[in-house]
Amino acid sequence: VLETFYALKVLEEEGFIGLSESYYSPSKIHFLVGPQQLYEIQIAHASLDPVIKLLLRTYGGNLFSEYMKINEFKLAKALETSEAKIIKSLEKLGQMEVVDYEKRKDKPQITFITSRYDAAKLPLNTKRISLRRELTLEKAKSMVAYAHQEVICRTQFIQEYFGEKSDSRCGICDWCVENKKMEDPAWVEKKLKKQIIETLRSNGELSQSGLLESLRISASEFTLELLRKLTDEGVIRQHKNGTLSID
């Protein structure tokens, strides 16, 4: 269902079809024959006579010149029969090409906008379609990153995604809840140490500012003290050019 839906969406964007959301459009009917021919049909098909008479009585001669909205349920009531039987009779008249009967619609509609194309030769703008696919993929990747990232508040992450920067954390997302523990310096140190080690391990060598940028933290006294401590303990190696790495 999803694949079909997105394929239809692409055809719509490319201007081949029109898609409309589910909407209600009442049944319509229009006589395709003149009064004289209709009279002959009434005689030849006695079973259809009551419906034809009722249509003429209810909607009048306009039926010969235009499409009239009809209500099968009301017609059925007038003839003291079921709606299904009325619909069947109208369909029969349709097959006989006495009327054009457009049944009511309450489902999404597709309209072909262009003339008919050979499906294999549809002039699709493949460049635009693949560009759109890339954009969609980018968005999906961002959402995956959102789900996996552990460095900032989820709300802040979403704000960043939409180009708004905010310094205030939401305080209620899983990240914020987890980081309430931030108030405990020992816990913060342990977490930060783990993040520093992981970041250096996956990046190889980083300058101090590069490391802090990756961690999205500022060069606070606390952080710098921890980096010194880790270097002294030999957890981090500081190279002559100042870059940091893990042995």
Ligand SMILES: [Zn+2]
């Ligand atoms: Zn948050």
